[in-house]
Amino acid sequence: MINLFQQGFLPLYIIITIVVCIFCYFFTLYLIKETMPLLFKAGIQGRDLHKPGTDPIPESIGIVSGPMYLGCVILLQIVYQIKLSEFNAGITSICFMVLLGFMDDVLNVRWRVKIYLSFVSILPLIVAYSGSTYVLIPKFVKIAFSTAHTAIDIGIFYKIFVTLFSVFCTNSINILAGVNGLEVGQSIVIGVAVLVLNLFRLNPNDASMDQEYARFSILLILPFLAVSFAVLKFNWCPAKVFVGDTYTYFSGMVLAVVAVIGHFPEMLALFFIPQILNFLFSLPQLLGFFPMSRHRLPKLNEKTGKLVGQMQHHNLINFWLRIVGPKTEKMLCIHILIFQAVCCVAAFGIRFAYREFL
Amino acid sequence: MINLFQQGALPLYIFITIVVCIFCYFFTLYLIKETMPLLLKAGIQGRDLHKPGTDPIPESIGIVSGPMYLGCVILLQIVYQIKLSEFNAGITSICFMVLLGFMDDVLNVRWRVKIYLSFVSILPLIVAYSGSTYVLIPKFVKIVFSTAHTAIDIGIFYKIFVTLFSVFCTNSINILAGVNGLEVGQSIVIGVAVLVLNLFRLNPSDASMEQEYARFSILLILPFLAVSFAVLKFNWCPAKVFVGDTYTYFSGMVLAVVAVIGHFPEMLALFFIPQILNFLFSLPQLFGFFPMSRHRLPKLNEKTGKLAGQKQHHNLINFWLRIVGPKTEKMLCIHILIFQAVCCVAAFGIRFVYREFL
Numbered sequence: 085m086i087n088l089f090q091q092g093f094l095p096l097y098i099i100i101t102i103v104v105c106i107f108c109y110f111f112t113l114y115l116i117k118e119t120m121p122l123l124f125k126a127g128i129q130g131r132d133l134h135k136p137g138t139d140p141i142p143e144s145i146g147i148v149s150g151p152m153y154l155g156c157v158i159l160l161q162i163v164y165q166i167k168l169s170e171f172n173a174g175i176t177s178i179c180f181m182v183l184l185g186f187m188d189d190v191l192n193v194r195w196r197v198k199i200y201l202s203f204v205s206i207l208p209l210i211v212a213y214s215g216s217t218y219v220l221i222p223k224f225v226k227i228a229f230s231t232a233h234t235a236i237d238i239g240i241f242y243k244i245f246v247t248l249f250s251v252f253c254t255n256s257i258n259i260l261a262g263v264n265g266l267e268v269g270q271s272i273v274i275g276v277a278v279l280v281l282n283l284f285r286l287n288p289n290d291a292s293m294d295q296e297y298a299r300f301s302i303l304l305i306l307p308f309l310a311v312s313f314a315v316l317k318f319n320w321c322p323a324k325v326f327v328g329d330t331y332t333y334f335s336g337m338v339l340a341v342v343a344v345i346g347h348f349p350e351m352l353a354l355f356f357i358p359q360i361l362n363f364l365f366s367l368p369q370l371l372g373f374f375p376m377s378r379h380r381l382p383k384l385n386e387k388t389g390k391l392v393g394q395m396q397h398h399n400l401i402n403f404w405l406r407i408v409g410p411k412t413e414k415m416l417c418i419h420i421l422i423f424q425a426v427c428c429v430a431a432f433g434i435r436f437a438y439r440e441f442l
Numbered sequence: 443m444i445n446l447f448q449q450g451a452l453p454l455y456i457f458i459t460i461v462v463c464i465f466c467y468f469f470t471l472y473l474i475k476e477t478m479p480l481l482l483k484a485g486i487q488g489r490d491l492h493k494p495g496t497d498p499i500p501e502s503i504g505i506v507s508g509p510m511y512l513g514c515v516i517l518l519q520i521v522y523q524i525k526l527s528e529f530n531a532g533i534t535s536i537c538f539m540v541l542l543g544f545m546d547d548v549l550n551v552r553w554r555v556k557i558y559l560s561f562v563s564i565l566p567l568i569v570a571y572s573g574s575t576y577v578l579i580p581k582f583v584k585i586v587f588s589t590a591h592t593a594i595d596i597g598i599f600y601k602i603f604v605t606l607f608s609v610f611c612t613n614s615i616n617i618l619a620g621v622n623g624l625e626v627g628q629s630i631v632i633g634v635a636v637l638v639l640n641l642f643r644l645n646p647s648d649a650s651m652e653q654e655y656a657r658f659s660i661l662l663i664l665p666f667l668a669v670s671f672a673v674l675k676f677n678w679c680p681a682k683v684f685v686g687d688t689y690t691y692f693s694g695m696v697l698a699v700v701a702v703i704g705h706f707p708e709m710l711a712l713f714f715i716p717q718i719l720n721f722l723f724s725l726p727q728l729f730g731f732f733p734m735s736r737h738r739l740p741k742l743n744e745k746t747g748k749l750a751g752q753k754q755h756h757n758l759i760n761f762w763l764r765i766v767g768p769k770t771e772k773m774l775c776i777h778i779l780i781f782q783a784v785c786c787v788a789a790f791g792i793r794f795v796y797r798e799f800l
Binding site: 119122128147154155179182183184186191192204211214 | 525
């Protein structure tokens with residue numbers, strides 16, 4: 085195989101990757117249609133709590149997106165002859181997460197176990213990671229400590245940070261949920277932000293490792309967008325299928341793995357601002373200071389067809405509805421996704437400002 | 443971490459690996475007990491067709507053995523600081539197989555799809571494999587072709603052989619089944635044979651790559667024996683849980699991966715003689731020349747409590763029962779396992795003879 089991954093051949097690399105991902109999108113659509121009745125027959129289904137009186141719909145369609153994504157990435161790995169050990173380890177981590185996520189969906193494990201599942205899944209990548217563990221030092225810190233260093237090697241703490249970060253990513257997407265299309269939608273918005281970030285990083289004149297990182301990131305995020313758009317087609321309001329923990333874990337893990345292999349975890353943290361906010365709002369309930377129910381959903385006003393924010397549920401969705409007033413489920417989803425997009429754009433702004441002050 | 447994997451420190455390496463695997467065994471026992479009610483509640487269960495009138499028991503306990511095995515191997519990878527890319531790729535393949543196997547158990551995919559699942563799962567290892575693709579040439583072939591070469595590089599055909607071989611391993615254990623304890627039992631017998639083979643290969647005076655291969659193989663097979671013995675404790679006649687396709691695929695893939703990373707696929711093929719025979723016997727039915735039912739089980743004579751071989755089922759179990767006469771389920775299992783052990787011993791004999799004539 086021609087080494088399309090190295091310097092040069094950039095347009096050919098983009099074209100081949102996009103063509104493979106387009107096939108991936110259509111094949112995933114087909115597999116979702118085939119799998120929905122199988123999930124239903126196996127009893128893996130749920131009632132749409134915002135559409136009273138409707139029949140249950142299949143759940144855990146992440147079991148299609150997971151393996152399809154992995155198959156697509158492995159195919160691209162064959163095409164580009166990628167032997168990087170972190171790349172393989174990243175695939176292992178994602179595969180492990182999909183396995184444990186699907187097991188969670190089928191067996192309904194306790195929520196404490198969910199944290200362990202995320203933690204164990206990231207270990208392969210942590211073990212294989214031999215890249216830089218440096219973080220850049222901001223200018224004001226340099227001035228404050230009168231040092232000439234531009235970066236500091238935090239060694240093992242980098243690996244600890246990455247571990248906690250991926251546990252956070254997988255579970256935070258899981259709790260910003262409950263509205264048709266929200267879990268996939270937020271993943272797609274963040275995924276597009278990751279793609280844009282790495283397209284900005286691409287520079288045919290640059291010969292440093294940064295180019296490799298950018299190309300790896302694009303290689304890992306395009307199939308993710310392909311399978312996610314396929315899932316969204318069936319999960320957008322009104323949903324015909326639920327994504328399940330299988331998808332939300334898969335999604336969080338893919339994004340965390342791309343950020344680690346592509347060396348941009350701090351940017352991903354900025355993209356995750358809505359998820360961080362939702363997590364902080366939810367903390368009092370998660371820690372037990374306030375009573376918490378299984379699904380902290382807004383209440384449906386059946387006359388108006390709109391969702392009303394609930395005072396007892398401390399999360400982003402309910403807070404937002406209490407600020408802007410009752411909205412339909414589809415509008416609520418669009419609002420949150422626009423907020424996610426705005427935060428991603430702001431993240432680029434922060435990155436620009438940060439680099440000016442370095 | 444001290445590099446126990448390189449030359450020297452052999453007793454310490456064996457000791458640490460065994461201690462980790464003993465913990466793995468007991469923790470797997472605990473997890474199996476915890477998971478059995480969850481599987482039953484999720485409806486993943488089956489009736490024991492040889493024990494009429496009993497309640498259904500949980501199935502697919504492979505969902506415990508798979509992740510436990512992977513967790514144990516990843517832990518050992520951390521302890522020994524193993525960065526070999528084939529090692530990681532092997533873990534990915536096993537993880538992928540467990541995921542697809544569990545999906546198969548839950549969704550009951552068509553049997554044609556099962557072949558694709560095995561094929562896709564081995565791809566990560568094929569992509570990463572950068573080891574030798576030589577096969578040894580037997581003496582009589584050398585004489586016939588008047589060549590001085592001792593080995594021939596078959597390049598890509600080696601990878602094709604490994605792919606077909608692992609598809610065979612995963613599915614052949616799946617069809618030599620239907621008797622309590624048989625699937626786990628045959629896997630354990632083959633696993634012990636693999637362990638013995640690699641213990642023979644160990645030689646502290648030797649400094650070649652062969653030592654690395656042997657140590658990798660032991661590292662990969664000991665946790666497999668640990669989780670398999672834990673499963674056997676619950677699956678031995680009378681079974682309290684079924685292993686499911688999740689376990690049989692997991693088992694076949696682990697054995698294939700160890701053989702590839704440890705560079706002994708031809709020996710594994712010899713260990714698999716009972717599975718090969720069972721497959722050959724079953725071929726006419728698999729191709730449709732004879733009618734085939736879902737479970738090709740011997741018939742239980744409820745008065746004597748013994749299983750009688752059926753003329754219409756063309757597989758090893760039924761042929762054996764028609765030769766030796768009706769046996770109880772436990773005795774039948776023991777017979778087949780003894781046959782498996784005898785074939786493994788014969789394999790060592792064949793290897794000895796082959797090397798004498800090289």
